[in-house]
Amino acid sequence: MAFESFADFLAMGKHGFYVWSAYGISAFLVITSMVLALRGQGRVRQTLARQQRRAEVDK
Amino acid sequence: MVWQTIKRWYHMLGSPRYFHTFSSRVLPWLTPIALITLVTGLVWGLVFAPSDYQQGNSYRIIFIHVPASSGALMGYMALGVSGLVAVVWRMKMAEVMLKAIAPFGAALAAISLITGSLWGKPTWGTYWQWDARMTSMLILLFMYVGVIALQNVIREPRQAARAAGLLAIVGVINVVIVKYSVEWVQTLHQGSTLKLFGESTINPAMKYPLLISMLGMWLLYAVNVLVRARTEVEWRERRSKWVQTLIRKGDQ
Amino acid sequence: MAFRAALSRELLVLWRSPAEIINPLFFFVMVISLFPLAISPRPETLALIAPGVLWVAALLAVMLSLDGLFRRDQESGVLEQLLTSPVMTVVPVTAKLLAHWLLTGLPLVLVSPVLAHMLQLPDRVLGVVMLSLLLGTPALTVIGAIGSALTVGLNRGGILLAVLVLPLYIPVLIFGAGVIRTAVEGGPVPGVLAILGALLALTASLGPLAVAAGLKISSGN
Amino acid sequence: MSDTTLRLTLEQLQCERDDRELFRDVSLTARAGEIWQITGANGAGKTTLLRILVGLHGFYEGRREWWDESWRSELLYLGHQPGVREELTPLENLRFTCALGAQSGDPMAALSAVGLRGFEDVPAAHLSAGQKRRVALARLWLERKGVWVLDEPYTAIDQDGVAQLDAQIQQAADAGTLVLYTSHHQVGDGVRRLHLAKGRAEVRA
Numbered sequence A: 001m002a003f004e005s006f007a008d009f010l011a012m013g014k015h016g017f018y019v020w021s022a023y024g025i026s027a028f029l030v031i032t033s034m035v036l037a038l039r040g041q042g043r044v045r046q047t048l049a050r051q052q053r054r055a056e057v058d059k
Numbered sequence B: 001m002v003w004q005t006i007k008r009w010y011h012m013l014g015s016p017r018y019f020h021t022f023s024s025r026v027l028p029w030l031t032p033i034a035l036i037t038l039v040t041g042l043v044w045g046l047v048f049a050p051s052d053y054q055q056g057n058s059y060r061i062i063f064i065h066v067p068a069s070s071g072a073l074m075g076y077m078a079l080g081v082s083g084l085v086a087v088v089w090r091m092k093m094a095e096v097m098l099k100a101i102a103p104f105g106a107a108l109a110a111i112s113l114i115t116g117s118l119w120g121k122p123t124w125g126t127y128w129q130w131d132a133r134m135t136s137m138l139i140l141l142f143m144y145v146g147v148i149a150l151q152n153v154i155r156e157p158r159q160a161a162r163a164a165g166l167l168a169i170v171g172v173i174n175v176v177i178v179k180y181s182v183e184w185v186q187t188l189h190q191g192s193t194l195k196l197f198g199e200s201t202i203n204p205a206m207k208y209p210l211l212i213s214m215l216g217m218w219l220l221y222a223v224n225v226l227v228r229a230r231t232e233v234e235w236r237e238r239r240s241k242w243v244q245t246l247i248r249k250g251d252q
Numbered sequence C: 001m002a003f004r005a006a007l008s009r010e011l012l013v014l015w016r017s018p019a020e021i022i023n024p025l026f027f028f029v030m031v032i033s034l035f036p037l038a039i040s041p042r043p044e045t046l047a048l049i050a051p052g053v054l055w056v057a058a059l060l061a062v063m064l065s066l067d068g069l070f071r072r073d074q075e076s077g078v079l080e081q082l083l084t085s086p087v088m089t090v091v092p093v094t095a096k097l098l099a100h101w102l103l104t105g106l107p108l109v110l111v112s113p114v115l116a117h118m119l120q121l122p123d124r125v126l127g128v129v130m131l132s133l134l135l136g137t138p139a140l141t142v143i144g145a146i147g148s149a150l151t152v153g154l155n156r157g158g159i160l161l162a163v164l165v166l167p168l169y170i171p172v173l174i175f176g177a178g179v180i181r182t183a184v185e186g187g188p189v190p191g192v193l194a195i196l197g198a199l200l201a202l203t204a205s206l207g208p209l210a211v212a213a214g215l216k217i218s219s220g221n
Numbered sequence D: 001m002s003d004t005t006l007r008l009t010l011e012q013l014q015c016e017r018d019d020r021e022l023f024r025d026v027s028l029t030a031r032a033g034e035i036w037q038i039t040g041a042n043g044a045g046k047t048t049l050l051r052i053l054v055g056l057h058g059f060y061e062g063r064r065e066w067w068d069e070s071w072r073s074e075l076l077y078l079g080h081q082p083g084v085r086e087e088l089t090p091l092e093n094l095r096f097t098c099a100l101g102a103q104s105g106d107p108m109a110a111l112s113a114v115g116l117r118g119f120e121d122v123p124a125a126h127l128s129a130g131q132k133r134r135v136a137l138a139r140l141w142l143e144r145k146g147v148w149v150l151d152e153p154y155t156a157i158d159q160d161g162v163a164q165l166d167a168q169i170q171q172a173a174d175a176g177t178l179v180l181y182t183s184h185h186q187v188g189d190g191v192r193r194l195h196l197a198k199g200r201a202e203v204r205a
Helices: A006-011 A016-058 B002-014 B016-048 B058-088 B092-124 B132-153 B157-190 B204-236 B241-249 C002-016 C019-038 C043-065 C071-076 C078-083 C090-118 C123-150 C157-184 C189-218 D046-053 D069-074 D090-101 D107-113 D129-141 D159-174
Strands: D006-017 D020-031 D035-040 D061-066 D075-078 D147-151 D178-182 D192-197 D200-204
Touching: A006 A016, A016 B016, A016 B058, A016 B092, A016 B204, A016 B241, B002 B016, B002 B092, B016 B058, B016 B092, B016 B204, B016 B241, B058 B092, B058 B132, B058 B157, B058 B204, B092 B132, B092 B157, B092 B204, B132 B157, B132 C157, B157 C123, B157 C157, B157 C189, C002 C019, C002 C090, C002 D090, C019 C043, C019 C090, C043 C090, C043 C123, C043 C157, C071 C078, C078 C189, C078 D090, C090 C123, C090 C189, C123 C157, C123 C189, C157 C189, D006 D046, D006 D178, D020 D046, D020 D178, D020 D192, D035 D046, D035 D159, D046 D147, D046 D178, D069 D075, D075 D129, D090 D107, D090 D129, D107 D129, D129 D159, D159 D178
Parallel strands: D020 D200, D035 D178, D035 D192, D075 D147, D147 D178
Antiparallel strands: D006 D020, D006 D061, D192 D200
């Protein structure tokens, strides 16, 4: 363990702000891209299911 | 014999249907592995790696910066290759890949820029310094934006993909040339280029977490691409019977 | 034979619509004259920024002149004739690029010494200014034409063309302006000029093929 | 036996556009000397079908095959637009299309044949839509090509122009040219029809 205590870990020896903001923003962007990908899949499945139901109703 | 297997793989992966089943089988186990690898690499680097005698702890940003930069670069190379296959051999899957690879690559390029400048502040005193690496990454981000913008403007999906493919091919050549021309500008002004990530990574205690987090990020990139590609395949093949049955069955 | 016919036709078409020639030239002159007003008329500062200003202005002038390069041909149906002709598409395309450069790029080169002088660049450097633009503007025309070919079918191509093409312009800009800066600082000009020449060779050989491919893709192939 | 007159084979041609299916299962074998009239409502895909034949449009399923590799040198394609540059005169336009299409012939004679005598040197910008189409049609009076693909050749053509065009097409077909054109007007009696409706194609030979 490179740090004595959790507080020390958070402070990162006066560089805490930079390290945690870097990781925070990176996590945000990665998660957003993942969520968008999954939401895209859901939306496509939904539209196709709706089209299918509409097609069956017409038949 | 090798040539047969390559050809067989080329045709198998070329068929959207096979790719769909392939990705549906791979995703359930690849996603956890990617996440675990990435998290172990980051935790190892953040918590257990020793602090750097010069930069203290701010260097720990490297464990997200380098994976992101390498991912963005690899992503654009993959775009170039998919572009070549899409434009020259007109392969449908390559067109799907062009749509699937770009977004996460652009995100990684943005991450690389942000983490790079956040690392620059404590180390060099400024958030932005126009050094060779950061400028190349900025231009790479612009080129990602170009590919994504072109794809979204053109209505016809196949034409949009092939246009973006051609741009990606030209783009890949440009990435290499930009790298040298930016370094040339550097040598003109500041003598030798500043090695922002040079010697501090030699120390093995830092090298292993870095390699693991890089692997983790690439696997995560693969997961993102597979999800997006699978969605794109479902949309493009929506008229085919196998997608109709899949929707009717309500696949997970 | 088809190349000569295509070249003479393109020159004729451009010659008959003088706006296509005059606008880029005036744009170039106007943009350059903004900088002394915006930054400072002092000779030392001007001479310092002159290489960059000349090249950014030339780059923008060429790019804007390429925006509608193929649009008229597409709307009138000439592009379809070109794509369905037995002659390889790259031949008339190269002729069009050459004609376009002759009437938009070359004038910039010819007028650049005057503007370089206005930006307080020493007279011994004016030759290098022309040479760097002479090698650079054709590369800018070809690269820009790739973007123009890819956006020919779209109505608001302008901004999109810039987004696609500017990153591709950066190496030519760096070495183009670099040639002039090296000359001003008395450094080894031939070396940098050779790189610019190499960039031109690369774009002039592969570029037209990419433009032809782009036109085919834009027409739905 | 190799059928030397076979020019074009289409098998199960299927094409989508803007999210909907334009047509499917379009099959056809066309031979030299035949005249094919392609009909269908607006938006049925007539122009797209022609553009697939001449290789302008590449996103389709199924097979399109010309009789040999160098079919492009035997192709004369008149597109939806006349293909005339406004800055140039009819004569310059025609000379340019000859060079580009590797087609010889006397442009002056062709222009007068389509009733543009005296307009040879007027910039195309001053011509009417009908006259611009005639400049494009003048190519039919130049050196005869093996395959004519004409998109709506009869639009904006007046009465006697129609008769003249019918005669020229008939004459070319008799000399062995395969003519495929889209229009509501029927050239003559021996014309085969391909009707595109509701995504299907019926061949009424």
